[in-house]
Amino acid sequence: MVNYRFLGSSGLKITELVYGNWITHGLQVENDTATRCVHAALDAGITSFDTADAYANGVAEEVLGAALKGQRRESLEVFTKVYWPTGPGGPNDTGLSRKHIMESIDGSLRRLGMDYVDLYQAHRFDTETPLEETMVAFADVVRQGKALYIGVSEWTAEQIRAGAALAKEMRIPFVSNQPQYSALYRVIEEEVVPASREVGISQIVFSPVAQGVLTGKYKPGEAPPAGSRATDEKSGKNFISRLVDDQAVLEAVQRFVPIAADLGLTPAQLALAWVLQNDNVAAAIIGASRPEQIAENVKASGVRLEPEVMAAIDGALGDVVVRDPALTARNAPQSRVA
Numbered sequence: 001m002v003n004y005r006f007l008g009s010s011g012l013k014i015t016e017l018v019y020g021n022w023i024t025h026g027l028q029v030e031n032d033t034a035t036r037c038v039h040a041a042l043d044a045g046i047t048s049f050d051t052a053d054a055y056a057n058g059v060a061e062e063v064l065g066a067a068l069k070g071q072r073r074e075s076l077e078v079f080t081k082v083y084w085p086t087g088p089g090g091p092n093d094t095g096l097s098r099k100h101i102m103e104s105i106d107g108s109l110r111r112l113g114m115d116y117v118d119l120y121q122a123h124r125f126d127t128e129t130p131l132e133e134t135m136v137a138f139a140d141v142v143r144q145g146k147a148l149y150i151g152v153s154e155w156t157a158e159q160i161r162a163g164a165a166l167a168k169e170m171r172i173p174f175v176s177n178q179p180q181y182s183a184l185y186r187v188i189e190e191e192v193v194p195a196s197r198e199v200g201i202s203q204i205v206f207s208p209v210a211q212g213v214l215t216g217k218y219k220p221g222e223a224p225p226a227g228s229r230a231t232d233e234k235s236g237k238n239f240i241s242r243l244v245d246d247q248a249v250l251e252a253v254q255r256f257v258p259i260a261a262d263l264g265l266t267p268a269q270l271a272l273a274w275v276l277q278n279d280n281v282a283a284a285i286i287g288a289s290r291p292e293q294i295a296e297n298v299k300a301s302g303v304r305l306e307p308e309v310m311a312a313i314d315g316a317l318g319d320v321v322v323r324d325p326a327l328t329a330r331n332a333p334q335s336r337v338a
Contacts, residue, residue: 001044001045001298001301002015002017002044002045002046002298002301003015003016003301003302005202005283006018006202006282007080007119007149007175007176007202007282007283008106008173008174008175008176008200008201008202008282009175009200009201010120010149010173010175012077012148012149012175013159013267014047014048014077014204014282014283015045015046015047015048015077015242015283015301016276016281016282016284016301017046017048017272017283017284017285017286017297017298017301018046018048018049018079018204018282018283018284018285018286018301019037019041019046019048019049019050019285019286019287019294020049020050020051020206020285020287021034021049021050021051021064021111021287022051022052022055022206022287024208024267025128025262026228031063031085032068033289033290033291034063034064034067035063035066035067035331035337036214036291037288037289037290037291037294038064038067038068038119039067039291040288040291040294040295041288041294042071044295044298045298045301046200046294046298047075047076047077047334048076048077048078048079048283049064049068049077049079049176050077050079050204051064051078051079051081051112052078052080052081052082052084052086052121053080053081053082053084053086053104053107053108053111053121054081054083054084054085054086054123057086057087058086058087058107058225059261060143061080061108061111061112061329062111062112063112064078064112065111067111067112068073068112070328073114073115076118077119077307078112078114078118078119079117079118079119079121079151079204080108080117080119080120080121081120081121081122081123081153081178082096082101082104082108082120082122082123083095083096083122083124083126083153083190084098084123084124084336084337085338086104086107087107088259089338090234090331091338093106093125094336094337094338095128095129095336095337096122096125096126096133096134096137097126097129097134097137098128098133098136098137100137101134101137101296101332102137102141103142104119105117105141105146106146109146113164115145115146116145116146116147116148117146117147117148118147118148118149119147119148119149119150119151119175119176120138120142120148120149120150120151121150121151121152121153121176121178122134122138122140122148122151122152122153123153123165124153124154124155124332124333125152125154125155125156125159125333126320126336127333127334127336128166128335128336129333129336131159131162131163131166132166133283134166135163135166135167135170135172136170138150138172138218139167139200139211140174141170142173143172146303146313147296148173149173149175149176150172150173150174150175151172151175151176151177151178151201151204152174152176152177152178152333153177153178153284154177154179154180154328155177155192156191156192156328156329156332157192157194157195157196157328159193159197159258160177160192160195160199160201161195161198164199164200164201167198167201171295174199174201175200175201176201176202176203176204176282177196177201177203177204177327178204178205178206178213178285178327179192179193179203179205179206180206180207181203181205181206181207181208181275181278181281182203182205182207182208182209182210182213182214182271182275183210183256183271183274183275183313183317183321184210184214184243184253184317184320184322185207185210185321185322186201186321186322186323187320187322187323187324187325187327187328188323188328189278189323190323190325191325191328192325192328193278193280193307196280197280199288201271202280202282202283203280203281203282203283204282204283204284204285205275205281205283205284206285207272207284207288208272208275208284208285209268209272209286210243210271211240211243212240213240213243213244213249213250213251213253214256214267214268214269214270214271215266215271216253216254216256216257216267216269218243218244218250218253219250219254220247220250220251220254221247224244227280231262237335240333246320247321248320249320250283252316252317252318252320253267255316255317256270256313256316259312259313259316263302263309263318265299265300265304266296268296269295269296269297269299269300269303270298270305270313270316272284272286272297272302273300273303273305274304274305274310274325276300276301277304277305277310284300291323299301
C-alpha cells in the first residue's frame, strides 16, 4: 500500500503517490481504460487525485469524477487547478481574476460531480491580476466550502512568499506548490524549496520520471519506441522532445538504469523514490495509460535510498541535470495566456 505524508504544515494527509490525469484522460486513453486506471490506483492504496480544468478543456475532470463516483468522498483527496484558458477561450476565460476563479471552481465541481475539492491550485502565476485580488477570491472559495486548502503551481520563491503572507493575513490554509521535479530537473532545490520550508508548504511534484525518459526506454541513437509518449502528438510529444533529442541525456539515463537493477527496482520506481527522498516533497504525481503501470509504480512508496545510492545517481546523471533556479520564472507565462 501507499504511505501518507502531511501536506505542508497542515493536518491534511495525502498519499505520497498521487494519481494525475494531465495528458491521459480525455486525450490519450479511452474513458473505460481511464476508469480502470483510477480503480487500479484505488486498489493500490492511492486516495489522492490531481486534475485541472484545462486538461482536455474540462473532459479530464469529467472522466475523473465519473471514475470516482460511488467512492466514499471523505476517503478521497481531490485536487484541481485554475489559470489556463477554458471554454471558448474568451478574455475572462483565463488567468486568476476574481471572475475567472469564482466561475472556474463552480465549473470544476460540476464536472467532477462533487460539492468541494480538497485542494484548489493556481495553475500558474497571473502577472495581469493583482495578487490581492487572487488571494481574496481564493479565500472566498474556501469560506464558501468549495475548497478546503489552497495551493499553487510553478510559482517562484518570491511569489510563494508573497502569496503565503496574504494567505496568513486572510487566515486561509496555503499548503502546496506543484512544480516539475525529477532527478534530471532540479531547478526548485536552490530557491523554491527553501522558501516553501520557510512558509510551511510542501511540493506535489509532476513529471518525476521526466516524461518517461528515466525509464530508460528511449535509447541513444535509436528511434523512440512505437506507441510511446514521444511519438504521440496527443500525449505530450512536444513536452518530451527536448529530452529524447538530447543524446547526452539518453546516455546518462542508461547509466542510471543499472543502479535501479542493483536495488531490485525498475528505473521508474527508482525515479519516484528519488524525488520522495526530499523531505519537502509531499507527493509525486504519476499517470498511467494502462492499469498495470500503477501496480508497479506504487512499489516506490516507502523506499529509502542510502546516501551512497543518491551519490551514485548524481554520478550517473552528471552534467545533464538541469539546476538553474531562474528557469521557474523564465518558463512561466509572462502575460496572461489567451
